[in-house]
Every structure is written in C-alpha cells, then in structure tokens.
Amino acid sequence: MKTEQTELPVEDTVQIDPNDPIIEITKLCKSFGTQQVLKDLSLKLYNGENLVVLGKSGSGKSVLIKCIVGLLRSDSGTIQVFNHDVTALTVKELGKVRQEIGFLFQSGALYDSMTVKQNLEFPLIRLKTELSEKDRNVKIEEVLENVGLSDALYKMPSQLSGGMRKRISLARTIVVDPKIILYDEPTTGLDPVTSDEISVLINDIQKKYKTSSIIITHDIECARATADRLIMLQNGQIYADGDIDGYENSKDKVIKAFFK
C-alpha cells in the first residue's frame, strides 16, 4: 500500500557552507530557580544545514531553541543570529530578527478561534506588510499546496487531525519565508506513517526554501531522515556532536541507548 506523500519541486542537494554559521551560540547558561538547564553550551548552525538536537526529556532541548528565538532570556552567554546578539536586543530589534526565524511548536499552536486561512494570514499581515490581499491569498494557497492540504483553507483547527495540524503549523511557519526554522519535536504524538511524511516535508522545505533548521526530536527515525548533523544534549551540555553514521556506530552507552 502506498502512502500519500507531499511532493515539492525541489533540488536534489543543499549546499552547506561550514564557513558561514548563521547561528552561533557561545557559553549559554539558563536556569529555572535552582535548576540549571543549560550549562555553558556552545554550538553553531551553518547555512543550509539541518541540525538535529537529541536528548532525554528535561535535557534542555526546547529551552535552547526558545532562547534562540528570544522567548526565554538566557542567564549568560551569547546567541548570534545573523550576527545579531539576541540576548542584547531590544524588543523591537528582536522583532526584526524573528522575521527571519520560523518556529514550529510541539503542539502546533494553531489559533483555535481562527480558520486555517486566518491562521496563515496572521503572521503574513504582520510580517509581510508589503503584500496585498491578493498576494497574500496566492502565498497561502502556495504553502497549503506544499504541505498537501489545499482543501483545508476554511477549516477550523478543531476539524483537523494531529498530522494535519502539524502540516498547517508547518505551512504557517514557512508562509513568511524564514531563513531559519526551529522545529520543536515535529513528530511527537504522530503515527509512524505521518511522522515519515513530516520528515519528508522537513527535507523538502529545506531544499525548496533553502532554509537552515534546528530540529529538536526524540524520534530517531526523524533524526535519521532529516539530520545533516546531530548533537546530543545531556545535563544541559553537548554530550556528542557528529553525523548519523558516527552515532549509529558508536559504542558509548548513552548514545547506544538512543540508537538501539
């Protein structure tokens, strides 16, 4: 039986430039009360790269990407995004940096009181003010087609399945043409078939829109399908950094526990 896969007109490969880090995190620390979640964490995301971040629950993965987008303020350290230190920006400046960053929330975070179209229009109206209503509609139709849900335009989020909600969230993320996409557990709560479809979609989006991504996941299949590079977090620090083959062949107990 063949599953329905979304097809995008994409190029075969994406060029990753190792001399061009678009996110550079240096000695990042973040605590909640007495619990230190991130300890002197440093990492780079290169242009065009899909970086998968693995780690147990509570290892600080989601906190890391929320610090990158400025939803959480770090205690110390720097986060350079396109050479702007997010930790030192004003709210207005942060707003400009956020225009280049898409964020796919774990729960999808679709606005319950709005239709799919209104959900997609919401960031467009605010971030792409130069677009006319007609251009906005064209853009919305384009992204919905890209995620394979052209017919969901006037549906409410409550009428969508888990997989469809994730796709619509992804459509809302890419509708403003971000250069970086941060995925917070994109396949959590989905069946294996839908998870595979989402992984394919992440790769297709990377190729079509030339995005760089940080993908937070527990799902090893998703990591295998999407990662150009993986880092593993443990106790708020980077435990391992490498490609998927390095992890698969590792004899380290902690890594093997993930790649059983």
Place this chain on the structure above:
Amino acid sequence: MKIKIPVSKAKQIVIHHTLKLSEKTIEKTEIANNFLTDFADVILFITHFIKETFTRKFELREFLHQCFVIGYKSLPLITVTGTIMGFVLTIQSRPVLVSFGAVTMLPGMVAVSLIREMGPVITALICAGKIASGMGAELGSMKVTEQIEAMEVSSTNPMRYLVVTRVWAATLMIPLLVLYADAMGILGSWMGANLKGDVTLTLFFSQAFSHIDFIDFIPAIIKTFFFGIVIGLVGTYKGYNAGRGTESVGKAANSAVVLASLLVLIVDMIAVQITDMLVL
C-alpha cells in the same frame, strides 16, 4: 521529682524543635515571598497594560471583535437577568408599598434601586461570571497550547493583541450592558406591576423616570467603567499568567470569577462611599 534527661535525648529534643522552627520559618518566608511575587506580577501586568494601551499600533479589528463577543453575545443573558431583577423587586416590594398606600411610588422606587445600585452590581457580577471566566479560560488555554508564544514569534505583541483589546472592550461594553439591564429591569417591573394591577407601559415608564434625575445616572455609570476595567484586568491577568498544565486553565477561570466578583463588590463599596461624601 526532678526529671533527668540524658544529654543525647536533650540534644535530640533541641534539634527536633529547632528543625520544626526552621521549617515553619521557611514556610512563612515562602508564603510572604509568593505574596510579594504575585503583587509585583500584578503591578508589572498593569504597568505593561497601560504602556501597551498608549502605543500607536492599536489592534482595532480585534478590539471590535471583542466588543461584539463581550457586548452583543451577552445580550440574551443580560435580558433575562435584567427582566427577572425588576420583576422580583416589584413583586417583593409591592405589598409593603400597598400597606403604606404608596403603590404609585413603585415605578420610581424600582427605577432608582435599579439604576443606582442593583442594575450595575448585579450586571457586573453576571459579567464577572461570564466574561472574566471566559477570558481566563481562553487565555489560559492559549498559554497551555503555546498559542501566546506563537504570537510572539510572529512579531505580534500578545499583551497588545490579547489583553489591551479585551480590557478596553470590557470597559466600554459593561456600562452599555448595565444601561440595557436597567431598561430590561424597568420592563420586568412593569410586568410584575401588571400581575396585580393595570398600568400601561408608557405610564409606568413616565412615572419611573419622573423620580430619576440625571445625577442618579452619573455615579452609577462612572462605577460601571471601573467594574469593566476590573473584570477585564482580572480575567486577562489570570489567563495570561496561567500555569502550564490543563488543570491550570480551570484554576485560571475559577479564580478569575471569584476575584473579579470580589473586586466588583469592593469597587462598589468605595464608589458608594465617595458618592455619599459628595452627596450625589
């Protein structure tokens, strides 16, 4: 007889009591700390609300939508409660007025009671139940499902979009709902009066308004604006600061109703005192 306690046992008692004391001290310190943190949060929330109110990018469309939700969608409830309020007041007070031979004063008495006190307070309490809980639950669930964070990522100020619009919509709509409830109350009173008598609607209304001066409306209307601000602020504050789990949504809605109702009564008490001092 003198009791001798072995040194080790005495030490244990001292340590036990010291520990008990420190636990109590820590507990009390934590309570004081939580109270001060909550108080600071409320002040910060109100400051943030005022600051966002006076920024240029006012979310007019969302404000109008909230006016529709708070005002128009509350009309059926306010119609029923306003009518019943006037009806019951008439049925209860008519026998007393009849015994004094002052039944002609009934429309005026009901109108003054409704306009000065009962209309504003009961409508505000009903709105506290409907609107504050609705805001608490809606914003609470938006917080739990990361919708507020999604708004922030879309370069939308959630305080401006969600809080400012709702608070000002409540502030504008609740006085209008109160006036509507007053009118419905007088209509209900006319229905009550017609159960045991025969009076035309025109005569009833003209008798009611002959006892009311414009000055009766002013303090009542002014305090309803404050009721609106209180209901809006409490509802949005509780929802906006809800915890992470789904349980916190229920808690936010519940505490919004309780606190908003309590504050409405406190504001009313202060308003009555001020009105009395100014002899309005």
